[in-house]
Amino acid sequence: xxxxxxLLVEDNPGDEMLALRALKKxxxxxxxxxxxxxxxxxxxVFGTGKFKNRDPDETPQVxxxxxKLPKLNGLEVLKNIRNDQRTSLIxxxxxxxSDEERDMVDGYKLGANSYINKPVDFDQFIDQVKVLGRYWxxxxxxxx
Amino acid sequence: MxxxxxxAMMFGVKYLPIKKKLTMIIMTSTLLAVVLLSSVFIALEYxxxxxxxxxxxxxxxxxxxxxxxxxxxFTDTETLQENVDSLILHDDVEAxxxxxxxxxxxxxxxxxxxxxxxxxxxxxxxxxxxSRNLNHFDERYYQVSEPVVVxxxxxxxxxxxxxxxxxxxxxxxxxxxxxxxxxxxxLTVFIISSFLQxxxxxxxxxxxxxxxxxxxxxxxSLRATKESHDEIGDLVDTFNNMLSTIQDQNQIITEDAEGLxxxxxxxxxxxxxxxxxxxxxxYSVSHDLRAPLRAIDGFSKAxxxxxxxxLDQTAHDYLKRVRAASQKMGILISSLLQLSxxxxxxxxxxxxxxxxxxxxVVQQLQQEEPSRIVDVQIQPEMYIMxxxxxxxxxxxNLIGNAWKYTKYEERPKIxxxxxxxxxxxxxxxxxxxxxxxxxxxxNLFTAFQRLHSPEQFDGTxxxxxxxxxxxxxxxxxxxxxxxxDEGATFYFTxxxxxxxxxxxISYRSGNNPDLPKQDN
Numbered sequence: 001x002x003x004x005x006x007l008l009v010e011d012n013p014g015d016e017m018l019a020l021r022a023l024k025k026x027x028x029x030x031x032x033x034x035x036x037x038x039x040x041x042x043x044x045v046f047g048t049g050k051f052k053n054r055d056p057d058e059t060p061q062v063x064x065x066x067x068k069l070p071k072l073n074g075l076e077v078l079k080n081i082r083n084d085q086r087t088s089l090i091x092x093x094x095x096x097x098s099d100e101e102r103d104m105v106d107g108y109k110l111g112a113n114s115y116i117n118k119p120v121d122f123d124q125f126i127d128q129v130k131v132l133g134r135y136w137x138x139x140x141x142x143x144x
Numbered sequence: 145m146x147x148x149x150x151x152a153m154m155f156g157v158k159y160l161p162i163k164k165k166l167t168m169i170i171m172t173s174t175l176l177a178v179v180l181l182s183s184v185f186i187a188l189e190y191x192x193x194x195x196x197x198x199x200x201x202x203x204x205x206x207x208x209x210x211x212x213x214x215x216x217x218f219t220d221t222e223t224l225q226e227n228v229d230s231l232i233l234h235d236d237v238e239a240x241x242x243x244x245x246x247x248x249x250x251x252x253x254x255x256x257x258x259x260x261x262x263x264x265x266x267x268x269x270x271x272x273x274x275s276r277n278l279n280h281f282d283e284r285y286y287q288v289s290e291p292v293v294v295x296x297x298x299x300x301x302x303x304x305x306x307x308x309x310x311x312x313x314x315x316x317x318x319x320x321x322x323x324x325x326x327x328x329x330x331l332t333v334f335i336i337s338s339f340l341q342x343x344x345x346x347x348x349x350x351x352x353x354x355x356x357x358x359x360x361x362x363x364x365s366l367r368a369t370k371e372s373h374d375e376i377g378d379l380v381d382t383f384n385n386m387l388s389t390i391q392d393q394n395q396i397i398t399e400d401a402e403g404l405x406x407x408x409x410x411x412x413x414x415x416x417x418x419x420x421x422x423x424x425x426x427y428s429v430s431h432d433l434r435a436p437l438r439a440i441d442g443f444s445k446a447x448x449x450x451x452x453x454x455l456d457q458t459a460h461d462y463l464k465r466v467r468a469a470s471q472k473m474g475i476l477i478s479s480l481l482q483l484s485x486x487x488x489x490x491x492x493x494x495x496x497x498x499x500x501x502x503x504x505v506v507q508q509l510q511q512e513e514p515s516r517i518v519d520v521q522i523q524p525e526m527y528i529m530x531x532x533x534x535x536x537x538x539x540x541n542l543i544g545n546a547w548k549y550t551k552y553e554e555r556p557k558i559x560x561x562x563x564x565x566x567x568x569x570x571x572x573x574x575x576x577x578x579x580x581x582x583x584x585x586x587n588l589f590t591a592f593q594r595l596h597s598p599e600q601f602d603g604t605x606x607x608x609x610x611x612x613x614x615x616x617x618x619x620x621x622x623x624x625x626x627x628x629d630e631g632a633t634f635y636f637t638x639x640x641x642x643x644x645x646x647x648x649i650s651y652r653s654g655n656n657p658d659l660p661k662q663d664n
Contacts, residue, residue, distance in 0.1 A: 014439035097434040120474025122442040
């Protein structure tokens with residue numbers, strides 16, 4: 001597995017803990033950065049605000065993005081990232097509770113690479129995270 | 145033939161305009177009156193002139209006969225000729241003859257040498273043997289004879305023939321005069337009646353024009369003008385009253401319609417708002433309700449994993465129950481969302497093979513429970529026109545149910561197919577599972593109504609409600625038949641295809657599950 005950063009955008013601390021726990025179970029070596037709202041996610045990606053000391057050229061290897069977020073929702077975050085040339089190619093996986101068709105359509109239209117519906121069953125969630133990690137951090141190739 | 149002709153004529157009169165009908169009535173009556181009057185007048189005139197002629201010549205003949213006594217006795221030919229000639233100046237007298245006792249002509253004159261008669265052979269124009277009491281009228285002549293008698297002794301006979309030429313001429317003149325007079329009368333009557341009949345036809349025509357205008361323009365504010373104060377005037381008043389009534393009623397209807405439209409708009413707005421709220425609600429449910437459940441399940445699992453060894457068997461059991469409950473809640477939420485989505489989703493009709501879809505659903509069920517052996521029979525090539533996404537949800541539920549309720553069967557069997565009943569295509573899913581008591585059948589398609597306990601068969605009670613909505617969104621229907629412990633059959637139709645109740649059933653094609661199988 002490559003050593004890039006995983007950006008997890010998740011406002012729910014429970015979901016965050018569980019996601020981290022699931023990622024830990026997949027024995028991933030990658031650093032996981034957590035942003036708790038849309039604004040923070042963009043600050044991280046563009047190296048502004050709280051993250052002004054970060055080099056925005058070091059793009060995360062994959063972003064796991066929730067849709068329902070405080071301040072700026074996931075779809076707006078997605079739009080901002082896709083609209084900037086520096087970040088437009090970062091793989092973004094929408095990882096959300098919603099199974100609304102509308103969210104799915106909007107997500108793909110705005111350039112999401114994947115849309116994952118978080119299951120209630122934690123066992124299933126772990127399986128999903130395992131597959132996601134293997135694919136986005138292992139199999140999938142992105143331009144440097 | 146005459147009947148047909150009469151019929152055609154009556155038909156013609158029926159379709160004449162009122163103006164012409166009135167003219168026809170007036171003209172016919174006038175003509176009849178004039179002709180009758182003239183005829184009576186001419187007839188009376190003729191009779192009176194004829195009587196005058198008879199009276200004149202019977203008297204004249206008596207006088208001449210009387211005057212001729214002596215001349216006959218003394219054979220005074222000269223006097224006799226004088227007596228006869230006394231009539232020569234009378235225009236109408238054509239011949240006068242004086243006979244002896246033995247019908248020898250003693251004296252005569254004859255203006256018409258061409259007179260020919262069966263009774264007369266000589267050029268005298270006198271009959272050879274005139275009758276003694278002649279008093280005869282024919283078309284052209286009046287003939288009269290008078291015996292010359294002295295003391296009862298016959299001496300001879302006087303014969304006078306009068307031409308009726310002038311009488312006939314007069315008659316012709318009368319007829320012509322009557323004709324001219326009649327024509328004049330008719331012409332005058334025609335002119336007068338043409339003018340007078342306007343008193344009847346004008347108000348009628350005005351009324352008709354107004355009625356026509358109203359019917360064309362649908363303008364009930366128009367009114368007919370009252371031209372006369374007779375029955376037609378009354379008709380105009382009644383007509384106008386009717387128009388007022390119609391106008392009032394129209395106004396009421398229009399106002400009602402406007403009110404109704406306002407109400408509909410209001411309701412539509414309210415409904416749209418409610419829909420939007422429902423959508424927002426289900427969106428929120430979709431996002432927010434699952435996160436806590438995930439936490440409950442996830443942390444229970446974490447507890448089991450991280451602190452498992454320190455917990456006793458009961459604690460393990462409790463945590464497992466917590467997890468099972470939260471997972472069930474997760475399924476319930478998904479089902480509810482699906483139910484609400486089925487209602488809101490726009491129908492996109494496509495043509496597809498229901499057989500393929502059924503096969504796919506069965507394969508999925510088999511994958512979830514690889515150990516189960518179920519005899520599934522699917523009729524090939526069931527092409528339908530429907531929303532594929534919704535139909536898959538429906539099949540998931542219907543076949544999923546059949547799969548679930550046959551789990552205790554020794555030889556579980558599911559049959560999917562269709563049959564045609566009186567031109568209606570009916571699809572069915574039949575199983576030999578637990579079935580249900582038909583007296584509860586009406587609860588089958590109501591959300592959260594279950595006919596089995598969760599210990600026996602797991603379920604949310606939302607599946608069939610969802611299927612019901614899907615079928616009704618396709619303007620179809622769904623119904624079921626079952627005997628407890630002997631299996632259930634679910635039937636559905638799409639697009640108003642269900643036969644009306646009581647319609648006699650005839651099976652034409654497909655495999656009706658209610659009929660014994662035919663072996664080919």
